[in-house]
Amino acid sequence: MYEKITPPSTGSKITFNNGEPIVPDNPIIPFIRGDGTGIDIWPATQKVLDAAVEVAYKGERKISWFKVYAGDEACELYGTYQYLPQDTLTAIQEYGVAIKGPLTTPIGGGIRSLNVALRQIFDLYACVRPCRYYAGTPSPHKNPEKLDVIVYRENTEDIYLGIEWRQGSEIANTLIEYLNKELIPATPEHGKKQIPLDSGIGIKPISKSGSQRLVRRAIKHALQLPKHKQMVTLVHKGNIMKYTEGAFRDWGYELATSEFRASCVTERESWILSNKEKNPDLTPQANARMIDPGFDAMTEEKKAQIVKEVETVVNAIWETHGNSKWKDKVMVNDRIADSIFQQIQTRPDEYSILATMNLNGDYLSDAAAAVVGGLGMGPGANIGDQCAVFEATHGTAPKHAGLDRVNPGSVILSGVMMLEYLGWQEAANLVKKGLGDAIANRQVTYDLARLMEPPVEPLKCSEFAEAIIKHFS
Structure with a gap:
């Protein structure tokens, strides 16, 4: 099945049911180390996640890590321009959940972005980015x-689907001519608009x-x-x-x-219900006037639409959402x-x-x-109905690679999201506590240390991981 990699000899696969993961106690999880500073931040991340799982579950649960390759590291193993080898795609599809460090965007033709490619290949339609503040983080x-x-x-x-044509290309010119001569004039609301002939063309579905x-x-x-x-x-x-x-x-x-x-309740529905709660005898017309301050200047047709909206909401959901039930x-x-x-x-x-x-x-x-402190503290997840990939949200910063100095927070917090996705909340809470306490005690890497008042002596990337673990208890 695999050309150059071998899955762990222990562990089980994560499966999915109606878009939700079914997680064994010993899941096999592929990881991509990442390019540039990935060489530093992934070992720190793995150490923190493993320690949290061990402390939380006393050996009853454990992650079996499966190293797979993408980016520059993949090219070293699989050959030039093999940024996203089939081995990696097969492993992610087979095991369902993966985590990765930052990846280089290939230069030249082919794949535009490895991150975008993974999202589209596995239909990871939801990019989830929590942004919360940890006390002590410079902001x-x-x-x-x-x-x-x-x-x-x-x-x-959206435009990230990447369907576009270069200015001056035959297809771009053909599209512009067709749009200008046939489609735009056929749509009255576009008036006399025309696309400049020297335009590039992109599609926004x-x-x-x-x-x-x-x-x-x-x-x-x-x-x-x-x-x-x-x-x-x-x-x-x-x-x-x-x-x-x-x-x-x-x-x-x-x-x-x-x-x-x-x-659910919509905001406009809540206004309608709240108005009626304050005045049970309020007429639909008076309610409409309150939710749309410009009501009296509207056309009669528009006024009728707003009144109808009020009547429909009250008739449909007053019993289930009225009398402040909508607040829950x-x-x-x-x-x-x-x-x-x-x-x-x-x-x-x-x-x-x-x-x-x-x-x-x-x-x-x-x-x-x-x-809340920058991308160094920003986690990310890409989630679909049959797969999820958790990732660093920052770049590769190659000039810092191998120096053991960068902030691993983004990948560590992405690991927290992964633990929560697995349903391992106890381990996730330990990491959040450890990281928060380390920052509050001014035990941070250089990017945060230099911004603190007064500045503090920075920890190495690996030392920051150790500080997080020490604050588990």
Whole structure:
């Protein structure tokens, strides 16, 4: 089955049932060391994870690690340009859960990004990025502890699907001509718009099925959180891109109010119900005026639509969600993408789970990570219905490779996400406690040490791992 690698002689496979992992006590988990600083941060990560599992379960559970290859290290073993060998793909597919360090993006033709390739090959449609603050971590923000969000980023669609054509290519020119002469004039809302003839062309597909499976996973996650954190915010630019980003918002609401009707309430529904609770005799027209301040300036047709919305909500869910019952439901709302960037800084404690499309999610997850201390502390997971890959969210930083100095926090916290995904919460909690206590005691690597006031003597990467383990107890 494998050309150059051999699975562990002990351990069992993780299987899946309806998108959920069934985990044995001794799972075999493939790992990719990673390029550049992966040589330092993976050994530190493995040591911390193994120690946490041992302390938590006293030998009753154990991970059997299976080394597989990708990136530059794969080329050394498999040959030039073999950045993602079949052995690795087979192992991830067979064992279901994997973890990896940072990977180099290949230069030249072929694979555009190894990370994107893995997501698309295994249909890992949900990129999950928690952003929470650990006390003592240097941050450019005054109150970073107020931000505790999880970004659910759609992973397989949007412009990251990579369907595009170079400016001046035959296909690009043909498409532009066809769009300008046939399709754009045939759509009245586009008016006299024309695409410049010297343009590159990219396609931005957003599907209903892709959008709803992401929102479904986000809502399921929200249901597992404490009551005060049960909120899903649909992030989009639907005010401009109505049939892609706007559709993502609409499809998210549709899923929440159909499949999760008993567990969810939308923000507008909560306004309608709250208004009626405060004044049981409130007419639908008066309620409509309260939820839409511009109601009196609307056309009669639009007014009728809002009144109808109020009547429909009250008739449909007053019995199940009224009289403040909606306060115990998952709140689903939406925000414009550019607005949410400022709100995670100015009103961070108002958000919990942010569900977004690919490009917006890429920007937003890095911005949120910056608030709580940077990508060095940012974990990530790519999850599908039959596979999950946990990963570092930062780059390879080759100039620091082999110096035992970089922060392994991103991969360690990705390992925490993996432990939680396995259902091994006790081990995950130990790592979070150990890491948090190490930082609070100013036992950190150089990237954090130099930003502390006053600066402290940094630990080596391996020493940071040891400090985390010592704080388990």
